Amino acid sequence: MELQQNGYTGVIITQRLNGALLGLPPAFWLSASDPKNTGIPLPRSAGGYDKTIVSPHATQFTGGYTFRLGNTGLFADVEGIWVKGDDELIIRDTNWPGNGDPLCAVSASGCRPNKSFNQINLYTNQGRSEYKAFVMSVNGTIKGGHVVTASWTVADKKNINDDFSPAVTDYANDPANIEAEFGRSRADERYRFVASAVLRLPYRLTVAPIFEYGSGQPWNRRRGYDYNGEGANSDRLPGVAKFDQNGPNFASVNLRVTYRLLLGGRAGLDLIAEAFNLLNRTNWDVTSIQNGEAISGPTLQNASLVLTRNPRYGTYTSTLPPFEAQLGVRFTF
Numbered sequence: 080m081e082l083q084q085n086g087y088t089g090v091i092i093t094q095r096l097n098g099a100l101l102g103l104p105p106a107f108w109l110s111a112s113d114p115k116n117t118g119i120p121l122p123r124s125a126g127g128y129d130k131t132i133v134s135p136h137a138t139q140f141t142g143g144y145t146f147r148l149g150n151t152g153l154f155a156d157v158e159g160i161w162v163k164g165d166d167e168l169i170i171r172d173t174n175w176p177g178n179g180d181p182l183c184a185v186s187a188s189g190c191r192p193n194k195s196f197n198q199i200n201l202y203t204n205q206g207r208s209e210y211k212a213f214v215m216s217v218n219g220t221i222k223g224g225h226v227v228t229a230s231w232t233v234a235d236k237k238n239i240n241d242d243f244s245p246a247v248t249d250y251a252n253d254p255a256n257i258e259a260e261f262g263r264s265r266a267d268e269r270y271r272f273v274a275s276a277v278l279r280l281p282y283r284l285t286v287a288p289i290f291e292y293g294s295g296q297p298w299n300r301r302r303g304y305d306y307n308g309e310g311a312n313s314d315r316l317p318g319v320a321k322f323d324q325n326g327p328n329f330a331s332v333n334l335r336v337t338y339r340l341l342l343g344g345r346a347g348l349d350l351i352a353e354a355f356n357l358l359n360r361t362n363w364d365v366t367s368i369q370n371g372e373a374i375s376g377p378t379l380q381n382a383s384l385v386l387t388r389n390p391r392y393g394t395y396t397s398t399l400p401p402f403e404a405q406l407g408v409r410f411t412f
Contacts (some may be wrong), residue, residue, distance in 0.1 A: 117285050164238070251313065350406075352407075
């Protein structure tokens with residue numbers, strides 16, 4: 080943390096509104112040549128650190144059992160994992176009294192404790208998390224020198240927030256009730272399966288396939304507009320939990336083929352061909368979903384506004400990488 084020249088440990092953001100957008104006379108318009116002194120001044124926003132920041136810490140318990148599968152070169156492993164994180168860093172608006180304040184129905188800025196500012200977003204230690212997982216895996220070497228491995232994970236991850244610098248739509252539904260955000264993590268993936276092998280074939284060929292499957296990460300169902308007037312489009316409808324919607328499944332096959340050309344002695348040349356998402360499966364990017372149910376609608380400040388539905392709600396706008404291939408050469412000696 081560093082004390083800035085403005086006398087505040089953090090950043091102060093000054094905002095001015097272009098009066099032309101409101102149909103006001105030119106005296107209230109914002110000029111690009113003098114943005115500091117034109118337009119309509121708005122309450123400042125600030126960002127910084129809570130004065131009582133401490134280092135996050137975690138408690139973890141892991142137990143497992145490994146055994147050999149008969150007389151083979153394969154070993155099976157079962158493992159249970161539990162991790163509890165405390166004092167995790169999150170960012171939250173500390174200048175919001177809550178949705179129940181009657182002043183908020185009249186003026187969003189007027190109901191804030193510090194009326195000189197709009198948002199005051201502080202890094203605090205109010206985050207916590209819990210991760211539980213059960214992992215089953217098989218790995219080892221089979222006849223012919225082939226290496227195989229496979230794992231199946233069943234997991235559950237909950238937290239207050241996934242990081243301490245979230246996008247606007249990942250702010251809390253109610254900044255005054257941060258504990259209500261404890262729920263599914265953005266990275267929560269209930270099932271994940273990964274299998275890979277290194278197959279040593281004749282004629283100095285090595286084939287290494289990898290198959291991945293994930294049950295999908297969740298996404299947040301939002302109103303789509305700033306309902307409570309705290310300055311972020313993060314509001315959810317009553318009864319809607321954080322990340323309560325299941326995203327699309329993920330599956331991909333990657334393949335690597337290597338041919339070794341002997342050059343004499345220990346020297347050799349590896350000719351490598353690699354393919355990613357070999358089957359060119361469409362895997363939607365869950366972070367690209369249109370998660371706002373409406374474009375605008377009634378708010379605490381103005382209950383008479385008309386609800387305008389978002390026609391693109393629930394659709395994805397981008398995918399994860401499609402089929403890709405590359406060639407390479409590696410010289411060893």
